[in-house]
Amino acid sequence: SYVLTQPPSVSVAPGKTARITCGGNNIGSKSVHWYQQKPGQAPVLVIYYDSDRPSGIPERFSGSNSGNTATLTISRVEAGDEADYYCQVWDSSSDLVVFGGGTKLTVL
Amino acid sequence: EVQLVESGGGLVQPGGSLRLSCAASGFTFSSYEMNWVRQAPGKGLEWVSYISSSGSTIYYADSVKGRFTISRDNAKNSLYLQMNSLRAEDTAVYYCARDLATGMAYWGQGTLVTVSS
Numbered sequence: 634s635y636v637l638t639q640p641p642s643v644s645v646a647p648g649k650t651a652r653i654t655c656g657g658n659n660i661g662s663k664s665v666h667w668y669q670q671k672p673g674q675a676p677v678l679v680i681y682y683d684s685d686r687p688s689g690i691p692e693r694f695s696g697s698n699s700g701n702t703a704t705l706t707i708s709r710v711e712a713g714d715e716a717d718y719y720c721q722v723w724d725s726s727s728d729l730v731v732f733g734g735g736t737k738l739t740v741l
Numbered sequence: 742e743v744q745l746v747e748s749g750g751g752l753v754q755p756g757g758s759l760r761l762s763c764a765a766s767g768f769t770f771s772s773y774e775m776n777w778v779r780q781a782p783g784k785g786l787e788w789v790s791y792i793s794s795s796g797s798t799i800y801y802a803d804s805v806k807g808r809f810t811i812s813r814d815n816a817k818n819s820l821y822l823q824m825n826s827l828r829a830e831d832t833a834v835y836y837c838a839r840d841l842a843t844g845m846a847y848w849g850q851g852t853l854v855t856v857s858s
Binding site: 634664666668670675676677678680681682687717719721723728729730731732733734735 | 776778785786787788791800802803836838841842843844845846848849850851
């Protein structure tokens with residue numbers, strides 16, 4: 634089955650840029666969606682179709698996807714960005730939705 | 742305003758059954774595909790099941806195939822998850838979530854299912 638690999642944790646200082654990766658075999662051929670989840674809350678979609686932002690999501694959030702890696706980039710990181718982030722794809726070969734293991738973003 | 746409200750969670754013994762519901766409002770429910778996604782305590786997100794807008798297409802995660810059944814009643818704006826032969830590893834918060842192709846843009850607040858003797 635298709636596997637998405639994320640780093641367990643990423644740390645960044647306020648005002649800097651955080652990059653969270655999501656690795657998968659030829660993931661560049663798939664559409665990647667990213668979710669933010671804060672403790673005790675439901676996930677929130679922050680990026681869809683690799684790089685599109687839903688309404689209400691700050692422009693500081695961006696995404697890219699090529700080859701075997703998709704990346705969520707958060708610019709000018711704020712304390713309120715501290716959360717778990719998950720990537721997700723649809724694996725058409727197996728008709729399964731796949732989530733990455735999640736990355737905990739810590740704002741130093 | 743789009744709202745998804747799950748219900749039906751609770752404590753159940755191993756081998757038991759439970760039926761979750763998700764009440765939808767604020768959008769034309771019959772036009773949208775739906776999912777169940779779960780999260781075990783302290784763990785990541787795990788997709789459970791998908792159903793198309795008409796109910797004609799259904800998919801399941803391997804971990805629940807043959808034990809769980811997803812369904813919907815478009816007249817009642819409701820999504821369901823019938824869970825049978827429950828195991829300890831099914832303990833999780835269960836979320837219903839709208840859409841798939843464009844990402845799951847709307848989520849409920851979740852309902853906790855605890856499988857324990």
